[in-house]
Structures are given as structure tokens and as C-alpha cells.
Amino acid sequence: MSENSNEPIELVKTLRPYHVWALGVGIVLVGEYMGWNFTVAKGGIMGSLFALLVAGTMYVMVSLCASELGSSTKLAGGPYDWARLFVGPGAAAIVGLAVYMEYIALEAADAIVVAWIAQSIFPEIQTFPVTLLVIAALTFMNYRGVVAALNLNFALTFTALLAIIVFFFMNIAGAAGGAWNPANLISGAMPNGFVGIFAALQFGPWFYLGIEGAAMCAEECKHPTRAIPLGQQAGMITLLLAAGMTLYTCAGFIPTEMLGVSAYPLYEAATQSGVKFLIAFLAVGTLFTCLASANGTVCDSSRSWFALSRDHFLTPWFSAVHPRYSTPYRAVIFTMPIAIAFAFSGFLDQVITFSITSGLVCYVMIPFSLIRFRKMFPEHTQKVRPFVGPLQPYLAYFTIFLAIVIMSTLNWGYSYNLVFGLVFYVVAYFYFSWRYRSIESKHDWGEDLGWPEPAHRR
Template sequence: MSNQTTALKKVLKPVHLWALAVGLVISGEYFGWNYGWGVAGTVGFLIATLLVTVLYITFIFSFTELTTSIPHAGGPFAYAYKAYGPLGGLMAGYATLIEFVFAPPAIAFALGSYVHFLHSEIPVTFTAVSCYVIFTFINLFGIKESAVFNLIVTILAVVELLIFMGIVAPHFSADNFMRNNMPFGVTGIFAALPFAVWFYLGIEGVAMVAEEVKEPHRNIPKGYILGIATLVILALGVMIFSGGVGDWQQLSTIDYPLPESISIVLGKTNSWTKIFAGIGLFGLIASFHGLIIGYSRQIFALSRSGFLPAVLSAVNKKYRTPHWALIAGGVVGLISIYTGATNQVIIISALGAVVMYCISMMSLLKLKKQGGIQGTFKTPFYPWFPVIALLLSVVCLVAIIWYNPLLSIIFFAGLIIALFIFIALKKHRQPINDELLAVVEETG
């Protein structure tokens, strides 16, 4: 396949990367995290969230060095491939695909729930399926167009969360927040970790548009650092203020905790409650749209490197987008909509994420030791940041496996099957090919 048919356009700037970093994640502030209250209580989940916040801060500063040194659409796949060869690349690619392909169905469920909250006659599943069709179509028209759209909806989503905090903050009650705050003790903290991960899950997707960034060594760090700073403020603000407006247990089992929080403060018949639920769709749309960009680029990169069928790395001649990769990821997501509940999809997506975080941090430590990466951005407090990120990722991984054995068996069974096929085809014996990691330049 020629370079022309597998080349991506370099058009993204720091503002687009900030919007993508925040947009990929911001739906996590709108829903999903509240399931953590159900297994840990407010204080237990706050502790879990603070642990995960440290994980992501140390991870992002470490991951940025990998992304700027190896600006490849495969992201974690490329880093693990260079550090550990084809088998390492396969495991990282598999984990990343699970994370990015299974997160959108959870968001699609939430979009359906928000629309159903506004118009009870519209089924949740109808909205979820429609979103896949519409936003896959939008992504076919080019990365710059997709990025501009993502920038707009992300700004609207951030503004809405700030308005939300402004409305509910005056009604915050410490007594409400502290009532039955750790019903399951310390064990609840570990059970809540995957839901805390949901606050930040997906920010690493910026790595998958690295080939489409102008001056990646300069612009990627700006996008990542501004993105994680924004998300930390929003995550802690939304969680703490929501937990103090009423009975938090009523919010711990639904897919629309923010509109429900507003309704507790203003009343369900208040027009602002309906308006908030309506514009709340922007946050979900931003993440849904961003994750589609992420999984399509991961599929594209794995295909271009020979790990998936070659047809999936084809790029549309007019719009320079990986159209078959977009469609393939969408099909898997549509199937997932009909096979699982929101909390289960969140857990399996978080499982893929923490496995990928472990492999990425191990890759950074090995490549730095070997002198295998040469970038302008250096991880601060090295090696402490990647070591802390690795250790906390392992803690999250063990906790997810311990509290979700069946989902974990499904995840690792899929990995074993992929490894078996890979070994049967003798791809694991192939020497590392640096050409697979070379960024394909735009030629037209």
C-alpha cells in the first residue's frame, strides 16, 4: 500500500489537542463516576479519585515523553513495539483497542438516557445507535473538520460544568456529603477505582493523532498538560458538589447524575433543569466524538503495521481519513450496545486502560535505559513519575480483577486468543522493523 493511501494530514494545533484531551474524557464528569459512590460511599470514592488523580498526573507527564519521541498513530502500540517487539506491541494494541472501542458504547447509553430524560417517548437504544451512525459519518470528512467540531462542543461542555458547579455549590451541605460516607470501609476504595479511572479515561488518545499534529514536539506537551489540569479541576468539583446537594445514594445508580442534581436544587419542573439536561449532551458528544477519532487511528495504525487486515489502513483519497477503520470500530460498538450494562462496559474499558498504562510505563523505563527515545520533552522527576504511575496502575489492575472476575476472564481470554493467533502465524518471530514506527509524511 503506497504512502499516499496511508498518509494523514498534519493540521492540528495546541488548542485542538487541548480540546481533544478534554473532550475525550469530559463525559466522565457527566456520568459513570457516580457508580463509584455505590461501592465506596462519598469519602471512599473521594480517596479512590485522589489516588487515580495522582496516577494520571504522573502518567501524563511520562506518557508525553513517549508521544513526542514516537509521534505514531498507534500510540501505546508503537511504544511497546519498540521496547518489547511484536508481542509487546500486540498486547498494548489489544488493551488500547479494548479501552477505546468499549468506552463509546457506555457514552452512547448515557446519551440515550439524557435524551430519554428530556423526551421519555424516545428509546435509549434508538439514540445510542443513531449517535454511532451520525458521528462516524462526521469523522469521515477530515481530521481538521472533526477537530473544529470537537473544539466547539468541548468548550460548551466545560462552560456547562462550570455553570453546574456555580448552581449547586451554594446548596452544598457537608452533612449530606458525610452521611454514610464509607459504608464498605477500605475495601470499597479499591472497588471504586475503575469508576475513578472513568474521570480521566481516554486522555491518552491524544497520542493517536500525533501524526496529524503540526510541530508535535512543541504542541503535544501543551495539549496534554493543559488538558490534565482542566480535568482535575472539573472532576473534583463536580464530584464533591454533587455529593452534598442531597441524598447521594439516589444518584449512584443512574446515567444522568448531573441533571438529577440540578433537579434536587431547582426542582424537576424548573425550566433550567430541562435546559441543563439538553446542553449536557455536549459533554457526552465531545467524548463520544473524540473516542471515535481515537479508536479509528488505533485500528488504522495496527492495520498499517500488519497486525490487522490491510484494508483497515486505507485512507480516503479526498478527506484523508481512515474510513474502513472508522466503520469497523463502529460496528463493534453497535454490537456492544446490545450486550452489556453501562457499569460493565465502563469496567472492561478501564481494564484495557490500566493494562495499557502498565505496558506504556514499562516501555518508557526500558527505552530510557537503552537510550531508545530522543525527544525534546523530558519526564519531570524521572524515574519517580513513571514508577509511581506504574505502581498505581498495577494497584488499579489488581483491584479491577479482584472485584470483577468474570469481566477480567473475558478480557484476558480475548488477549490469549489474539496471542495464540499471532504466534500461530509466526509474527512474533519477526525482528523489530523501525519502518513500522516511521511517521508517514503527507505527500499530497
């Protein structure tokens, strides 16, 4: 399709459920390899377990909301499009921007870690050129086509997940060395009391951060009404199991005071085992999961930017689809300078915290979009709602509550980041609300989505 054609812009529909799984799990699995262990520094083993369960509960409900909305709307913008259709333009712009920033910051963090791994192997190299190379290579991969990018993600993610599973079961079978010590689970249970357990929630999202992005490829799925719910829920189940295996294994191999500050906890746990096969396998898994996460974030962030551009919140220039590769190539390319700017800071924890803050903004708006969707279209017809989540909208209200509670825990250690993030999105909200006054907003539900007129309007 020519860029100057008057035909509607379309993305190629080729993705299947395993691509959706690979996108969601690929983005998130890096959180099992690193970052989650900061929950241990705050609240010990009990704090980490509490954060795993509470954040896991929130993400299960977010995934159910995303599955219902994604399979219904089948649009590339994901949370942005849901807010645009069911909440309003100001909220839509904020969600689109939050999704973009969440994934771009995560891409930068992943690229920084890959550079650190490379430097640990080859001490003479500089980290920043490696970071640039990783970002550029993955941008090019997504520029060439989404199928190739997500096939790569599937291979990388499956290998990294297999490493966790093998490590866990070899340890259970007693074949992972004799260094696993169950006393570590008790001695480091609550070093900072109940306040520490609550404070650990701020890093709980790292176990699952970004799984909602699996629904952002809905417009490129061959059968989105099946692929989105199946891929999204399979991904969430995978992450819950991987998180539990990771915490159990690492907590036994590494004392609490060391686990809470470890850069690569799974790899360090493997080194404690002394088994060369596991050390090599977990080293490869650490590298692969960082690459898979960075690759998936390029895909998701570019789709959010593409959707914002297509609806004229940004210049329409970014909404061009490549005539040969059928990718939003300009939106993909634009992810590169923003990710480099984040990476240039070099402050990994600050970049991660901004990504978490942006994600939590989305976790408030995604369930709120579902609540509005249910009010506007209460009928449970196959055309409007091919997937129906259980216990809605009550789960959506509870999700909003949990997201706000977890966001409040950032006050312990990252209060300035929290204030800066919220001010950033408030300013952006007013800017986009002002900008949207000159943009015509009409929803032709029949023509755009094939739906009847809503029973309840905004």
C-alpha cells in the same frame, strides 16, 4: 494521494494544541457527568475522594509518559507504536487491541446514554435506533475529516465543561438554590468502612479514562513536539479540577445512598437546586459530553486499528488513507459494526468495566514502554526527546504499581469481567506473537524517526 500509489501513506498534519486538548478532555469529561459516582456506592464520599486522588495520581503520571513518548515518536498509533518500537511485537499487538477495545466500548456506552436521554425527552421512541443513529453520524463525521471532527469536539467539550464551572461557582456564591447540604459530606463519608474505600478504586479511572488518547493524534499535529505535551497536560489539569468541582457539588446536593446509584449525578444535582437555568444547562452539558466522548473515541480507536493494519498485524486493507479527506477511512468505518455489537448487549456497566479493564492494560504498558525507551535512548537530545518528563523512570514504575492495584479492585463485583478481559488479552498475545513470525520486523531508526542507533537493544 491515490490508494494504489507507491508513495508512503500519510495523514494530513493540521492539528493544534487545542485540538489535542479537545480530543483528550472530550473523551473523558463524560466521566464527570456519570459513572464516577459508583465510587460513592462502594466507599462513600471518602471512598470517592480517595479514588479521585489515587486514580488522578496514576493518570498524571500516565499523561507525562504519553507526552514524552508521543512528542518523540509523532506516530498515529500512540501506545501501540510505543510498545512496537520499544517493547516488542507481541506487546504491541496487545496494546493496540486494548486501546481499540477501550475506546470502542466507551463509544458504545456513550451512544447508549445518549439514547436514554433522548427516550427520557421523547418516551415514545426506541433506544436502539437512536444508538445506531449516533454511532453512524459520528462515524461519518470522522470519515470526512479529523479537523472538522475535533472542532466539533472542542465546541461540545467546552460547553459541557463550562456547565460544570458555572454550576460550581453559582453554588459557592449561593445562587444555586438552598438545597446544598454540607452535612451530606459527613453523613455518607464511610458507609462500608476501609474496605469500601479501597473497593471504590475500581471506578476511580472513570474520572479520567481515555486522557492518554490525546497523544494518538501526534501524526496529524502541525507541531507535535509542542502540541502533544501542551494539549495533554492542559487536559489533565482540566480534568483534575473538573473532578474536584463535580464531587464537591454533587455530594452536597444528593444524599450518599442516592448519589451512588444515580444515572446522571450532575443533572440530578442541578434539579435539586431548583434553578431552571442550571437544570437546562446541565441537561445540555450531559448530552454534549456524551457526544464529544463518542466522537473522540471514533477518532482514537480508528487510529489504533490503522496502525495495526499498517504494520500488517491486520490486513493492510484497513491502512488506506482517503485520497480527498486524508483520513484512515476504512479503519474509521470499521469502528461502527464493533461499537454496534457492544451497544446491542445493552449492559452499560459491563461495557464500561470492559473499557476500564482494557484501559488498565494500557496503563501498565505505556510506562513500561517509557522505561524501555529511556534504556534504549538514554541521551536527552532535542531530536530524540523534545519533551523530558520529571523523575523518570521512577514515576513509570510507580504508575505500573498503581495500575495493577486498581485492576485488582475489580475483583469486588466484577471478578468475571476481570478474568474474561485478562484471558482475552493473553489469548490475543499468543495469537499475534504466532502471527508475527511471518512478518519481517526491522526498525531503521535513522530513516523512520531520524534517530541514532539505540544504545541498548531489546
